[in-house]
Amino acid sequence: xxxxxxxxxxxxxxxxxxxxxxxxxxxxxxxxxxxxxxxxxxxxxxxxxxxxxxxxxxxxxxxxxxxxxxxxxxxxxxxxxxxxxxxxxxxxxxxxxxxxxxxxxxxxxxxxxxxxxxxxxxxxxxxxxxxxxxxxxxxxxxxxxxxxxxxxxxxxxxxxxxxxxxxxxxxxxxxxxxxxxxxxxxxxxxxxxxxxxxxxxxxxxxxxxxxxxxxxxxxxxxxxxxxxxxxxxxxxxxxxxxxxxxxxxxxxxxxxxxxxxxxxxxxxxxxxxxxxxxxxxxxxxxxxxxxxxxxxxxxxxxxxxxxxxxxxxxxxxxxxxxxxxxxxxxxxxxxxxxxxxxxxxxxxxxxxxxxxxxxxxxxxxxxxxxxxxxxxxxxxxxxxxxxxxxxxxxxxxxxxxxxxxxxxxxxxxxxxxxxxxxxxxxxxxxxxxxxxxxxxxxxxxxxxxxxxxxxxxxxxxxxxxxxxxxxxxxxxxxxxxxxxxxxxxxxxxxxxxxxxxxxxxxxxxxxxxxxxxxxxxxxxxxxx
Amino acid sequence: xxxxxxxxxxxxxxxxxxxxxxxxxxxxxxxxxxxxxxxxxxxxxxxxxxxxxxxxxxxxxxxxxxxxxxxxxxxxxxxxxxxxxxxxxxxxxxxxxxxxxxxxxxxxxxxxxxxxxxxxxxxxxxxxxxxxxxxxxxxxxxxxxxxxxxxxxxxxxxxxxxxxxxxxxxxxxxxxxxxxxxxxxxxxxxxxxxxxxxxxxxxxxxxxxxxxxxxxxxxxxxxxxxxxxxxxxxxxxxxxxxxxxxxxxxxxxxxxxxxxxxxxxxxxxxxxxxxxxxxxxxxxxxxxxxxxxxxxxxxxxxxxxxxxxxxxxxxxxxxxxxxxxxxxxxxxxxxxxxxxxxxxxxxxxxxxxxxxxxxxxxxxxxxxxxxxxxxxxxxxxxxxxxxxxxxxxxxxxxxxxxxxxxxxxxxxxxxxxxxxxxxxxxxxxxxxxxxxxxxxxxxxxxxxxxxx
Numbered sequence: 001x002x003x004x005x006x007x008x009x010x011x012x013x014x015x016x017x018x019x020x021x022x023x024x025x026x027x028x029x030x031x032x033x034x035x036x037x038x039x040x041x042x043x044x045x046x047x048x049x050x051x052x053x054x055x056x057x058x059x060x061x062x063x064x065x066x067x068x069x070x071x072x073x074x075x076x077x078x079x080x081x082x083x084x085x086x087x088x089x090x091x092x093x094x095x096x097x098x099x100x101x102x103x104x105x106x107x108x109x110x111x112x113x114x115x116x117x118x119x120x121x122x123x124x125x126x127x128x129x130x131x132x133x134x135x136x137x138x139x140x141x142x143x144x145x146x147x148x149x150x151x152x153x154x155x156x157x158x159x160x161x162x163x164x165x166x167x168x169x170x171x172x173x174x175x176x177x178x179x180x181x182x183x184x185x186x187x188x189x190x191x192x193x194x195x196x197x198x199x200x201x202x203x204x205x206x207x208x209x210x211x212x213x214x215x216x217x218x219x220x221x222x223x224x225x226x227x228x229x230x231x232x233x234x235x236x237x238x239x240x241x242x243x244x245x246x247x248x249x250x251x252x253x254x255x256x257x258x259x260x261x262x263x264x265x266x267x268x269x270x271x272x273x274x275x276x277x278x279x280x281x282x283x284x285x286x287x288x289x290x291x292x293x294x295x296x297x298x299x300x301x302x303x304x305x306x307x308x309x310x311x312x313x314x315x316x317x318x319x320x321x322x323x324x325x326x327x328x329x330x331x332x333x334x335x336x337x338x339x340x341x342x343x344x345x346x347x348x349x350x351x352x353x354x355x356x357x358x359x360x361x362x363x364x365x366x367x368x369x370x371x372x373x374x375x376x377x378x379x380x381x382x383x384x385x386x387x388x389x390x391x392x393x394x395x396x397x398x399x400x401x402x403x404x405x406x407x408x409x410x411x412x413x414x415x416x417x418x419x420x421x422x423x424x425x426x427x428x429x430x431x432x433x434x435x436x437x438x439x440x441x442x443x444x445x446x447x448x449x450x451x452x453x454x455x456x457x458x459x460x461x462x463x464x465x466x467x468x469x470x471x472x473x474x475x476x477x478x479x480x481x482x483x484x485x486x487x488x489x490x491x492x493x494x495x496x497x498x499x500x501x502x503x504x505x506x507x508x509x510x511x512x513x514x515x516x517x518x519x520x521x522x523x524x525x526x527x528x
Numbered sequence: 529x530x531x532x533x534x535x536x537x538x539x540x541x542x543x544x545x546x547x548x549x550x551x552x553x554x555x556x557x558x559x560x561x562x563x564x565x566x567x568x569x570x571x572x573x574x575x576x577x578x579x580x581x582x583x584x585x586x587x588x589x590x591x592x593x594x595x596x597x598x599x600x601x602x603x604x605x606x607x608x609x610x611x612x613x614x615x616x617x618x619x620x621x622x623x624x625x626x627x628x629x630x631x632x633x634x635x636x637x638x639x640x641x642x643x644x645x646x647x648x649x650x651x652x653x654x655x656x657x658x659x660x661x662x663x664x665x666x667x668x669x670x671x672x673x674x675x676x677x678x679x680x681x682x683x684x685x686x687x688x689x690x691x692x693x694x695x696x697x698x699x700x701x702x703x704x705x706x707x708x709x710x711x712x713x714x715x716x717x718x719x720x721x722x723x724x725x726x727x728x729x730x731x732x733x734x735x736x737x738x739x740x741x742x743x744x745x746x747x748x749x750x751x752x753x754x755x756x757x758x759x760x761x762x763x764x765x766x767x768x769x770x771x772x773x774x775x776x777x778x779x780x781x782x783x784x785x786x787x788x789x790x791x792x793x794x795x796x797x798x799x800x801x802x803x804x805x806x807x808x809x810x811x812x813x814x815x816x817x818x819x820x821x822x823x824x825x826x827x828x829x830x831x832x833x834x835x836x837x838x839x840x841x842x843x844x845x846x847x848x849x850x851x852x853x854x855x856x857x858x859x860x861x862x863x864x865x866x867x868x869x870x871x872x873x874x875x876x877x878x879x880x881x882x883x884x885x886x887x888x889x890x891x892x893x894x895x896x897x898x899x900x901x902x903x904x905x906x907x908x909x910x911x912x913x914x915x916x917x918x919x920x921x922x923x924x925x926x927x928x929x930x931x932x933x934x935x936x937x938x939x940x941x942x943x944x945x946x947x948x949x950x951x952x953x954x955x956x957x958x959x960x961x962x963x964x965x966x967x968x969x970x971x972x973x974x975x976x977x978x979x980x
Contacts, residue, residue, distance in 0.1 A: 131543075
């Protein structure tokens with residue numbers, strides 16, 4: 001029996017039927033045509049790592065925007081848990097506003113549930129305006145709000161009139177969709193409808209880009225911006241790490257959208273293309289090889305020879321600077337194996353960086369991805385829409401007659417579509433070696449079982465798994481929070497990542513797992 | 529840090545800023561982890577339990593297991609009965625616990641799911657148990673949820689016909705595994721036969737043994753929870769976290785209970801020891817511990833005397849920390865909890881009265897934004913509370929000693945007690961070190977003493 005059958009056989013019929021389509025082994029001969037089930041409901045009772053719609057909207061996309069007061073409308077928990085815990089770093093902008101350190105909630109109480117919470121929300125907005133004078137307020141709903149029917153959109157509209165601010169409401173109740181993913185989409189829609197395009201201050205240069213799906217975890221975005229700026233790009237806005245309403249409102253004026261986290265932000269990329277004609281390019285700034293390829297593709301997009309030359313020069317300098325460190329870490333990591341279970345993009349991105357360091361990925365899975373994140377965007381038309389996805393608004397914006405503009409000629413666009421995969425994403429599975437495993441929505445049981453069978457040296461996952469794995473003798477590093485380290489993106493981040501792996505694998509304590517009086521009897525697994 | 533917090537205080541009635549509490553379900557989850565071979569289960573959307581497991585894991589640096597009913601929009605409209613049935617079957621099939629402890633969420637409470645009916649109608653394997661507690665997030669706080677879940681276990685399991693076992697039931701309060709170990713050690717020294725419920729020691733501080741075990745050795749056994757009904761008496765340590773379950777045990781099984789403050793500091797530990805010992809006497813070993821604490825309090829007194837501090841966190845813990853800081857000769861200036869309840873104010877003010885402290889501000893259902901504003905208007909020498917105080921500590925350059933829940937940014941704290949005489953010594957050491965380090969940092973070179 002292979003690993004998959006071994007694991008599935010432990011399930012009851014219903015769970016078996018569900019899970020069998022979420023697990024596959026890469027078959028090199030299939031040339032990327034394997035199909036995996038994804039973005040379906042989690043099974044009640046199965047310990048999934050997934051979060052909810054609110055977590056995707058407030059926690060992931062909206063929360064990192066530093067110059068808006070984001071009020072969680074609901075009981076206290078949701079706002080409390082998403083306060084200061086994701087490591088989306090931000091510094092105050094020119095206006096001095098940085099609300100990232102704060103948690104705002106309506107802290108709904110029983111009478112609010114019984115008699116409606118909109119009165120309290122109205123009052124909370126009033127108080128926020130009086131105390132903090134924000135130019136923008138975001139409202140994010142939690143489960144009970146939708147159930148009791150509070151009209152947050154009406155409250156938001158009223159607040160705009162009353163206070164002369166922008167007030168955007170997101171109906172991101174936790175029960176919507178099947179995971180965080182629905183929340184990303186709702187957040188994308190809200191930003192598209194209300195923020196993007198609301199200012200017309202143009203970029204100063206031609207080489208203007210937006211960084212989409214970069215949340216500045218551990219300072220990733222700053223390292224990426226550093227490199228882009230060295231080459232000569234102007235980063236108009238970042239969605240949304242250290243991002244601001246002020247930047248995002250003029251995002252439509254940039255010439256190219258760079259998409260880092262495809263899952264959480266591809267809607268904005270698509271919608272900006274439709275409405276404003278901004279092309280997008282899937283990039284990966286995790287892993288030295290991947291960064292270089294991404295930088296070259298961006299330069300190719302703009303097509304300027306001097307820019308290309310500058311790109312090569314920066315690549316040469318940056319890679320030279322880290323070469324010695326990378327070689328040092330590669331030497332200590334070559335031959336190790338890794339499993340990756342992260343949100344909706346990192347499981348793909350980090351395979352590149354691990355490869356740079358000589359680490360082979362034996363299993364990778366996404367928490368809340370869709371089939372296109374695994375199989376590539378070509379299969380999108382073939383994805384059947386189910387009831388859960390239908391509940392999330394599919395916003396198709398109108399072409400903006402005044403502001404729509406194509407940066408490329410149609411001929412050049414067609415040429416680049418092929419040359420640099422412009423507006424394409426080939427998915428994770430095509431980049432995975434024959435025989436490696438792909439598991440969607442990997443759960444607690446499967447994490448334990450796959451670890452037992454595959455014995456990876458390092459398991460990259462989140463905090464809920466971390467100590468399960470560590471107690472079992474496997475090094476686990478969090479790829480959501482980087483275990484409070486980072487940045488891992490960019491050239492400098494690659495070195496920090498390498499250092500962290502070596503630090504973890506060669507921790508002296510691993511050699512002390514078996515007490516001396518038990519040595520020779522039951523030898524524990526040593527990682528080092 | 530927190531630059532946007534104005535010094536001028538304005539009245540707020542709706543906007544909660546930087547809360548000092550969480551919601552009921554996370555407390556219920558933690559309570560259930562103190563029962564042996566128990567799977568906590570959150571009846572709501574999976575986002576709730578994802579946050580709760582994350583949060584508990586970040587505090588304890590340990591796995592925190594729990595399952596979810598994984599509500600979708602459909603379940604939210606039609607009720608979560610089918611989800612719960614499927615969940616219970618899957619949990620017993622795959623994770624094989626002896627008991628599932630279901631707590632509700634704001635989602636399932638708002639739609640009015642009737643957990644009693646669901647559980648009655650359910651197919652539960654003969655040797656397995658499902659219990660529940662109603663823990664809507666829009667009532668109380670995580671402390672309320674903790675108490676509610678304990679009550680749930682008692683309602684379902686405590687046996688009013690259990691034969692008298694001569695034991696004392698001890699509810700240790702919402703504390704760390706290290707505290708529970710210390711409470712058990714004291715009870716052991718006193719030679720008192722006890723049932724400690726719940727007991728997260730051994731579960732949320734399980735040793736590294738190269739084998740992950742979903743259900744480690746610790747936890748109160750189901751049989752022991754049943755036998756609570758046969759106990760001669762009960763001691764509830766902390767009325768916010770334990771008053772309700774102890775009251776429910778008394779009502780159901782006629783086990784008289786006494787509510788004591790969490791044994792933090794000298795007097796609270798004295799009353800715990802006195803009460804637990806009863807007529808049995810206190811062994812010299814424990815009296816020596818007390819003597820050592822007393823010694824330390826006198827030795828270090830000059831460094832505590834009249835120092836002001838702000839204390840924040842969960843109500844029972846904050847009451848204990850307030851008592852101890854008063855015993856040390858300090859002057860608490862601001863004392864808050866996020867959990868609602870007038871009893872907190874009454875208990876704290878009674879302590880302040882005893883020490884003639886008349887200028888302290890005490891508030892329940894308060895938040896850290898408010899505390900910060902007070903501090904801006906009248907500073908303190910020390911902050912004593914949770915990790916979330918670190919923002920204020922940095923903004924106002926005030927040392928912070930971490931105690932209570934949650935502590936997300938330090939390691940080792942959950943193994944170590946703050947209760948009992950030894951726990952008080954640890955607290956005193958941490959507090960004195962913080963104050964003395966600060967003195968050394970700030971003093972002129974000529975004032976720097978090698979001997980202090």
